[in-house]
Amino acid sequence: MVITLDGLGHDFGKQCFGAVFKGEDNHLKRLKTCWSSGNSLGLFYGMVTEALGWRISDGEGKTMGLSAYGNADVLYNELVHYAPHVEGSDLVGGYDFNVKSDLINYRHSISEPAIAHLSKLAKQAGREQLAAAAQKLLEDIVIKWVDSLLRQYTEIKIFVLVVE
Known part of the structure; x- marks a missing residue:
């Protein structure tokens, strides 16, 4: 199993925020694709970075x-609705970044109100707390998602994760 996660990738002219593949006869067979920008873990993490x-x-x-210096518990619950969550073996929900263009300026693709809200939280609780919460949430989601995929595709014995 090969899993790719990206802020904004492309697949034959379409936006692709992540995909799951099965290696078969020296080829990769696509099993799942994340098409909605709300499903993008990369855009979620990029929003926190901004x-x-x-x-x-x-x-x-x-x-x-910076996340290593913070306490993830301080702002974890504040971030949950900005990130996608695992439902079955899919990434769903999350913040709708409303990314429509194939060639975008990342800086202008993310909601300014969301960044302003997160910036305010960082000022109140500390930047390291926001970073720690985002890192922990990202890790929790990826672990849960990979676990659900491995349970669904039990015939796959080798796992590779590609994060850009």
């Missing part, structure tokens, strides 16, 4: 690094 004052698609490593 709220922390860094640029999306550039500062996510800083967000991850």
Whole structure:
């Protein structure tokens, strides 16, 4: 099983925020695709990165690094409705980033009110708390999703995760 997760990828001219493949006869067979921007873990994490004052698609490593200094429990529940959740073996829900264009400027694709709200939370509780909550939530969702996929596709014995 190969899983890809991206902020905004492309698949034959369509936006693709993640996909699940099965390796078969030296080819990858697509099993699932995440098409809705609300299902994008990358856009969720990018939104938090913007709220922390860094640029999306550039500062996510800083967000991850800062997360080690915070307490995830402080803002975890505040972030839950911004991120997709696992339903069955699908990523669903999450914040609708309303990404429509194939060629977009990431900075203008994410809701300013959401970034303003998260920035306010970071100022009140501390930037490290927001980063820690986002990192923990991301990890929790990915672990739960991968677990559900492995339960659904029991014949698959090898797992690869690609995160950009």
